[in-house]
Amino acid sequence: MTKVLGSKRxxxxxxxxxxxxxxxxxxxxxxxxxxxxxKNYTHHYYTTRxxxxxxxxxxxxxxxKKLHLNAVSCARGAxxxxxxxxxxxxxxxxxxxxxxxxxxxLKNAQKYFILDPVEVDCIIHxxxxxxxxxxxxxxxxxxxxxxxxxxxxxxxxxxxxxxPAYFKKIF
Numbered sequence: 559m560t561k562v563l564g565s566k567r568x569x570x571x572x573x574x575x576x577x578x579x580x581x582x583x584x585x586x587x588x589x590x591x592x593x594x595x596x597k598n599y600t601h602h603y604y605t606t607r608x609x610x611x612x613x614x615x616x617x618x619x620x621x622x623k624k625l626h627l628n629a630v631s632c633a634r635g636a637x638x639x640x641x642x643x644x645x646x647x648x649x650x651x652x653x654x655x656x657x658x659x660x661x662x663x664l665k666n667a668q669k670y671f672i673l674d675p676v677e678v679d680c681i682i683h684x685x686x687x688x689x690x691x692x693x694x695x696x697x698x699x700x701x702x703x704x705x706x707x708x709x710x711x712x713x714x715x716x717x718x719x720x721x722p723a724y725f726k727k728i729f
Contacts, residue, residue: 562616563609564711580619583630587637590670595643605712611637613708614701618680621700628676632697635680638667639701657689 561568569577587593596608605613615636622629641663646655664681667673673681679698684705686692693699 562613563605563708563715564613565616576620576623580616580633583619583633584615584637586671587634592643592666592670593641596641599643599645601640601646601712604715607640610708610712611640613711614639614704617704617707618697618701621704622697625696625700627696627700631674631676632680632700634671635673635677635697636684636701636704638671638677639663639681639684639705641666641681656685660685660689 567574567577569581571577594608596611597606599607601607601610615633618636619629619633621627622632640659642659643666646659660682664673664678667677667681671677676695676697679693679695680701683691683693683698684701686702693702
């Protein structure tokens with residue numbers, strides 16, 4: 559964990575108190591072996607699911623800090639929002655993935671942690687408005703927004719590669 563896509567901040571800079579506080583809030587999550595497996599799954603064409611979750615968590619954390627909300631629980635929920643261990647390109651999962659992966663991520667998170675209501679809301683409702691059930695907390699809305707923002711950054715970070723693949727999928 560060294561950098562977030564679109565950010566100039568580097569997590570290895572120990573003089574950056576905000577980065578260190580963020581890392582402390584999510585360190586217990588990234589230490590789980592199962593969570594480390596997210597590095598093996600591609601997400602949004604050219605990113606790993608691990609990197610995507612880190613991107614979402616960092617931007618969620620910053621927004622919550624700015625708005626004086628529960629930044630720690632929001633960052634932790636964001637880190638676990640896509641905590642599922644299967645390939646979304648596998649036909650077995652592709653059809654219902656958007657609807658089912660939040661509940662799968664929640665079950666996986668609950669295997670390892672006792673979650674507070676903000677963390678649960680961030681995980682289970684992050685796909686709103688694509689699925690029913692909108693967030694119940696401000697932090698849940700923030701993860702939803704940060705998820706879309708991070709996905710946009712990830713897809714557009716390789717425009718010459720991602721856009722043709724995207725259009726090929728549509729047409």
